[in-house]
Amino acid sequence: MLKQKETWLDDEERKNQLEESKNPVKPTFFGYERVPRDQKTDRVIEHFNSVAQHYDFMNSLLSFGIHHLWKRAAVRMMDLAPADRILDVCGGTADLAILAAREIGSAGGVIVYDINRAMIQAGQHKVAHKDITSQIGYVQGNAETISFPDRHFDAAMVGFGIRNVTNMKKGFEEMYRVLKPGGKMMCLEFSKPTFPPFRWLYDIYSFYVMPFLGELIAGSRKAYTHLPESIRMFPLPDELADLLTRIGFSQVSYRRLTNGIAVIHLAIK
Ligand SMILES: C[S@@+](CC[C@H](N)C(=O)[O-])C[C@H]1O[C@@H](n2cnc3c(N)ncnc32)[C@H](O)[C@@H]1O
Numbered sequence: 696m697l698k699q700k701e702t703w704l705d706d707e708e709r710k711n712q713l714e715e716s717k718n719p720v721k722p723t724f725f726g727y728e729r730v731p732r733d734q735k736t737d738r739v740i741e742h743f744n745s746v747a748q749h750y751d752f753m754n755s756l757l758s759f760g761i762h763h764l765w766k767r768a769a770v771r772m773m774d775l776a777p778a779d780r781i782l783d784v785c786g787g788t789a790d791l792a793i794l795a796a797r798e799i800g801s802a803g804g805v806i807v808y809d810i811n812r813a814m815i816q817a818g819q820h821k822v823a824h825k826d827i828t829s830q831i832g833y834v835q836g837n838a839e840t841i842s843f844p845d846r847h848f849d850a851a852m853v854g855f856g857i858r859n860v861t862n863m864k865k866g867f868e869e870m871y872r873v874l875k876p877g878g879k880m881m882c883l884e885f886s887k888p889t890f891p892p893f894r895w896l897y898d899i900y901s902f903y904v905m906p907f908l909g910e911l912i913a914g915s916r917k918a919y920t921h922l923p924e925s926i927r928m929f930p931l932p933d934e935l936a937d938l939l940t941r942i943g944f945s946q947v948s949y950r951r952l953t954n955g956i957a958v959i960h961l962a963i964k
Contacts, residue, residue: 726924747813778802785856789818
């Protein structure tokens with residue numbers, strides 16, 4: 696039932712795409728589509744413009760609400776301390792920022808750092824009705840060139856966002872740069888379910904049900920076809936751990952959630 700392009704890339708293909716996304720001249724990928732490298736960021740902005748209004752609702756619908764549990768587990772794993780200063784890279788509608796703000800108390804602060812204004816605004820509306828409003832700030836910018844000085848944050852996190860960054864390695868290097876020595880980096884990202892029959896069901900759900908619901912509710916089949924494609928190109932947990940170690944992070948560990956649909960990586964500068 697599934698076509699070849701609706702399953703997972705093999706090791707070599709994934710490695711090639713990671714290498715190519717680092718090469719400044721070669722085209723890169725937007726989902727499975729090859730795009731000129733200098734156009735990818737604009738495509739990503741366009742993509743999130745089209746989904747921003749429905750983003751939170753679609754997330755909850757498509758994951759049956761489980762993304763809230765994943766995000767809670769991820770922030771808990773960071774073991775944040777009162778008064779910590781935290782950067783939420785690709786922070787979007789601020790779900791992780793809200794959870795982190797509750798952990799660090801009124802003396803701490805979280806910056807939602809995102810390239811897309813519509814996503815930030817959706818987050819601002821949500822935060823406006825909460826008791827942690829004053830602890831959350833917003834900066835619009837590219838994760839490849841984070842506009843903060845070196846060694847500024849106690850922790851940096853990225854949830855379901857690094858996949859979209861054209862040069863993913865540069866994004867992690869920037870997170871490393873702005874962390875204080877000893878600071879924690881957390882990455883929550885989709886991955887490959889480990890149990891083959893479950894993976895088969897997940898693939899069918901991803902390539903048939905998700906685009907259908909995307910079209911029906913958010914008015915965009917394309918946006919919700921890009922999502923499963925980009926997930927299948929993302930490095931597997933060991934590959935990502937290896938990349939983080941090569942960047943300079945230590946104590947790199949990860950935890951699979953829901954049979955590996957999502958994975959939390961934790962690392963120390
Ligand atoms: C799937 S959303 C995740 C939002 C939020 N972190 C969450 O967990 O719900 C990905 C976010 O990454 C942002 N993004 C994509 N590329 C980016 C880049 N190069 N720099 C900063 N933000 C980026 C998008 O605008 C979008 O808001």
